[in-house]
Amino acid sequence: MNTASAQRLAGERWFLGHGLPAVLRPGTLVRRVWPRSAPALAAFAVVMAVSILVVTVTGKHTIDIDGTPTRTEWFVLGMVVLVLPAAAAVGWLVSRITSAGQRSAVSTAAGAVAAVSTVFGGPSASIFVDAVVETIVIVGILLCTATGIGSISGWAARMMLANLASVGSLLLRALPVMLLTVLVFFNGPVWTMAATVSRARMWLALWFLFLIAASFLVSSTMNRVRPILDPQAKQPEDAEKLVGTPFEAMPDRPSRVPLSRTERLNVSVVLALSQIIQVVTVALVTGLLFFVFGLILISPELLAALTNGGAPDGQLLGMTLPVPQALIHITMFLTALTFMYLAARAVGDKEYRQEFLDPLIEDLRLTLVARDRYRTATVAR
Structure with missing residues (x-):
């Protein structure tokens, strides 16, 4: 890759990091969608992994805790509190990866976790419903990346953390x-x-x-x-x-x-x-x-x-x-x-x-x- 191409790619990443995908030349956003979606897919995989853990521990696909929680229910509450910060942290760590090959590997691994969760820990007891829901989520992530919405959303998340x-x-x-x-x-x-x-x-x-x-x-x-x-x-x-x-x-x-x-x-x-x-x-x-x-x-x-x-x-x-x-x-x-x-x-x-x-x-x-x-x-x- 020559110096001009390297500068152009670095500039495109810079604009995406600043939440300005509309500045890029036509067709740029639809390139390398799979590796660019790695942070969001990794965060989704964390949520699905926690779902598998909760279903394994409780034997239920819904969280229904009333009255005084048992020890198991306290564990589930802890998972509920930690899942979003953990997903955000994993997404942030993946976003720091600059290698397209490594990002593609992360995206593929996240897709595998989502596939496993359809059987062992999806949002419902129906494998078909879980497969449909998770497919919609993954397709939605890819579409957001290809349209620039993901860039703006990622910038907004970083802005919220910076505002703390x-x-x-x-x-x-x-x-x-x-x-x-x-x-x-x-x-x-x-x-x-x-x-x-x-x-x-x-x-x-x-x-x-x-x-x-x-x-x-x-x-x-x-x-x-x-x-x-x-x-x-x-x-x-x-x-x-x-x-x-x-x-x-x-x-x-x-x-x-x-x-x-x-x-x-x-x-x-x-x-x-x-x-x-x-x-x-x-x-x-x-x-x-x-x-x-x-x-x-x-x-x-x-x-x-x-x-x-x-x-x-x-x-x-x-x-x-x-x-x-x-x-x-x-x-x-x-x-x-x-x-x-x-x-x-x-x-x-x-x-x-x-x-x-x-x-x-x-x-x-x-x-x-x-x-x-x-x-x-x-x-x-």
């Missing part, structure tokens, strides 16, 4: 609403509502609140971003900032070729997701704090008093767990309130914009300069 480092600063901004929501947490009528409302209605209410807050957050962000999409937005110091990237030696052009509609959509999605993910990360951490607080504080007697005899067990991701349904709903509701509050602060807080939004916009502007160099280097292809 700034949770402390953002939690300080959320402190007023956290103190206010303590009043909601101990409000009897709210607990009664949480105990009686259906999960479908709760999700409908949460999506309503989320869409309102997200629309203001995204519109404010896009107003600040439009100037860098201008073809004349380049700056002389951009060349120095690209040192050490695959685009360092690529030729540049004096002005930017206007972005296509697909590229503009891709940039808009990345900007919107970056802001939403940052706020959602803090809201989820806040909700987790309230959830643990409720597990510590809510006794059966207090639960009965707050909910007028609400159920001590709840449904989560299709599983019956020894956690009050009302506590699950209260946590969801408080998480949504925190998200709305932080979204409002993000729109009007100058300090927040300087600390979080301005670096993001600068990084995007530099990414568009890299896009110009990539397009110039591949114009003859």
Whole structure:
């Protein structure tokens, strides 16, 4: 492989890592789909391996734990808590593999684990149903990779993990609403509502609140971003900032070729997701704090008093767990309130914009300069 081809491949990986698949030349995304899907397939294989373990231990294809858990049920609860972090960790480790051959081997091994799980540990007792479900999942992963959705999803996951480092600063901004929501947490009528409302209605209410807050957050962000999409937005110091990237030696052009509609959509999605993910990360951490607080504080007697005899067990991701349904709903509701509050602060807080939004916009502007160099280097292809 010559130097130009190596630079082009490195540049394509760079754009995929930054969640901008629309920048790539037509046909690039459909190449090497099997090895590029290795991180997602490996994460799916971890989930299926845990499913095999749970079915082997319990003899059941569903998780139904009510009352006081037995030793086996405590083990299953531990697996439920650890499976997603373990899958994320494995996916991240596989994403660091640069060899296409090794990635293909990982994808093949993940497919083998999925095939074994159809017999020994799928989501249902029917092998045919398990085979259909897992085939749909694997095909879906491959399609997401081939369309660029997987690139954006992987970037979003990395962004969420990176945002954990700034949770402390953002939690300080959320402190007023956290103190206010303590009043909601101990409000009897709210607990009664949480105990009686259906999960479908709760999700409908949460999506309503989320869409309102997200629309203001995204519109404010896009107003600040439009100037860098201008073809004349380049700056002389951009060349120095690209040192050490695959685009360092690529030729540049004096002005930017206007972005296509697909590229503009891709940039808009990345900007919107970056802001939403940052706020959602803090809201989820806040909700987790309230959830643990409720597990510590809510006794059966207090639960009965707050909910007028609400159920001590709840449904989560299709599983019956020894956690009050009302506590699950209260946590969801408080998480949504925190998200709305932080979204409002993000729109009007100058300090927040300087600390979080301005670096993001600068990084995007530099990414568009890299896009110009990539397009110039591949114009003859």
